[in-house]
Amino acid sequence: MTALVFPGQGSQAVGMAADALAASPLAADLFAQADAALADSGLPRPLSQLCAEGPEAELRATEIAQPALLAAGYIYYRLAADRIAAPGCAAGHSLGEYTALVAAEVLDFTTALRLVRRRGELMRDAAATQPGTMAAIIGLDDDVVEALCAAAPDVAVPANFNSPGQVVVSGSAAGVAAVVAEAKAAGGRAMPLRVAGAFHSPLMADAAAQMADELARVELRPAQLPVVQNVTAQ
Missing domain, CATH: 3.40.366.10 (Malonyl-Coenzyme A Acyl Carrier Protein, domain 2)
Structure with missing residues (x-):
């Protein structure tokens, strides 16, 4: 097809x-x-x-x-x-x-x-009005990334499930930074994205x-x- x-x-x-x-x-x-x-x-x-x-x-x-x-x-x-x-x-x-x-x-x-x-x-x-950022988390299972987002001290959510082993997270700078740090500690990699905001996150609610x-x-x-x-x- x-x-x-x-x-x-x-x-x-x-x-x-x-x-x-x-x-x-x-x-x-x-x-x-x-x-x-x-x-x-x-x-x-x-x-x-x-x-x-x-x-x-x-x-x-x-x-x-x-x-x-x-x-x-x-x-x-x-x-x-x-x-x-x-x-x-x-x-x-x-x-x-x-x-x-x-x-x-x-x-x-x-x-x-x-x-x-x-x-x-x-x-x-x-x-x-609500600045934020995004990062791709690579090499971790989806449920691990979801758990890291849930435990973040500020807004951080899985935004894009791009492929097995690659999830983009979105949220406040502090929230995404915390997920990135924990992802690296868990053996994953992280790639900050060059974006102007926390797209596909609650910060885009308005x-x-x-x-x-x-x-x-x-x-x-x-x-x-x-x-x-x-x-x-x-």
Whole structure:
């Protein structure tokens, strides 16, 4: 079975989709749609220019990286669609689930761009009011990492079960630091993530509540292929 899997935040890079923009009328048209959809959203420059030229510091900002990644991911999918055997499902890592929903025609492209632009703004604001961080814990069983999080002196939760032996934890700086220290003492390894906040943790609760209000106003269409959800893996 062929699966479509779309990347999440952290995968952005200056120049992404610039080759497609220069060579493909379809890519140019989709980028034009993206630029028009976000023209009044407060971006410092058109999204197509931010993807192609950066600078990296701006492209890395949560509220810019999210629509940029969705646009680039969907454009590459559309360019490759006629060479992909009928996909059996779509999925995405965090933000990438929105791209998967566009590929499955649950959301239209421009609506999804506006949603993830707003999602990025809400996550940015939540991180500013309740700062935090994330780290990948490698080489320990899931239940061990869960126990370390539960015992942490401040907010720390398992945020992403990426694969057997790799769990991303998220929370306050003190909480994550405590989990990292205990994980190393237990024989695991830890890799701090270059993120702007404690994503997928209780510190994002305000952003999640406001995003739920945004989603309640959006029409979701029947999926044209199954989308595997991040929360349940179903």
